[in-house]
Amino acid sequence: MSNIITVSREFGSGGRELGKRLADELGVAYFDKEILEAIAEQTNTSEWYAQEVLERGMLPGYTLHFGHSFSYYSPVAQQAVNLMVAERKVIKELAEKQDCVIVGRGANKILEKEEPFNIFIYADMESKMARCRERAPEDEHLTDRELTKKIRQVDAARAKTQEMISDFKWGDKRWYHLCVNTSGLPIPETAPLVAEYAKHWFERKERYR
Template sequence: MGMKIITIGRQFGSNGRNIGKLVADKLGVSYYDKEILKLAAKNSGVCEELLQNLDEKPNKSFLYSVVMDPYAFAYSYNNSGYSMNLNQQAFQATFETIRDLADKESCVIVGRCSDYILRERNDVLNVFIYAPLEERIKIVSERFPELSENKVKDQINKEDKARASYYNYYSSKKWGKMESYDLCIDSSIMSLENSADLIINAFKNGKKSTNN
């Protein structure tokens, strides 16, 4: 079975988003990153601002959700009592949107446990983009020149920790672990163009067992 979907996990500052966009452009397919939140809000009725606030963030307790959002009770009460907190509802909305997108079209999807959500499919190439911390500090510093190097390092650690907590909570795998992906790329050792071409080559020529 040929590949149809590319999912991209990425360390903060590794250029994973830029590489994913380049891959989509080269293949002439749709690219989904923040766009998923807009679609998820439209399809689920969950407020887009809420989805943005909880996007790839660690799961919080129900009490925390109530304090942060006075409408939490309305979202989370059913005939059986309180069920999902807002983080779980946000994930469910994202989950269903990603599944729908994969059913409808070939595309590149960045983050949000997309590799795990689509784990039962044999037409998905799961990629993880990483880079040494020193290289990521350079990239993020160029993006946010007003921040000191220490602030940049803190932001990188904060973002990576949040993504790992989110991924590890909602999946049965470990964020960034080689075994969780089909292809892992150190983006510091080649250009964005070459990184994208490497992914495209694997996408066009790769295949998975139908026994998975």
């Protein structure tokens, strides 16, 4: 069985960078945007549309729980289900092939039977705003109020999409093996510490299997 790490994160917490650096530290594969590309290809949709549905909860009028059966779907809702099915398939196929780090996409729930090491990355609003401004496009000029609203909207969408595929409450510490507060912490210095923790977790898991 592969050693799999899933990284869930608040917007602006540095979770994506930490996930990539963690994969580099451990010498394992890293999957993020590649999953979205594969989903779009399999469902014959654009990456933009797949992202809107799977990451940003574009279907506010529907409550969809993966694995439940429904007697009727509108074409739009059915397409959302098709995207979730493809997402599940792609993530499982990637995880079966190699040790890896997967960022987002509800992988902690999708791969529950594979017993992954689940991480949640969070930070205070000030730190998240600072990271967002560092990485913002040159033509983006949001006020503090606008940026705070954007961060909260993205996090709310991530929570909603998690609920679409599971009963896991996004961000609830009970569903993660490690929660990391990156407020004021440089990601390059944090990743090696998380890597060591993950190594010990997998060693202990193997010892008591």
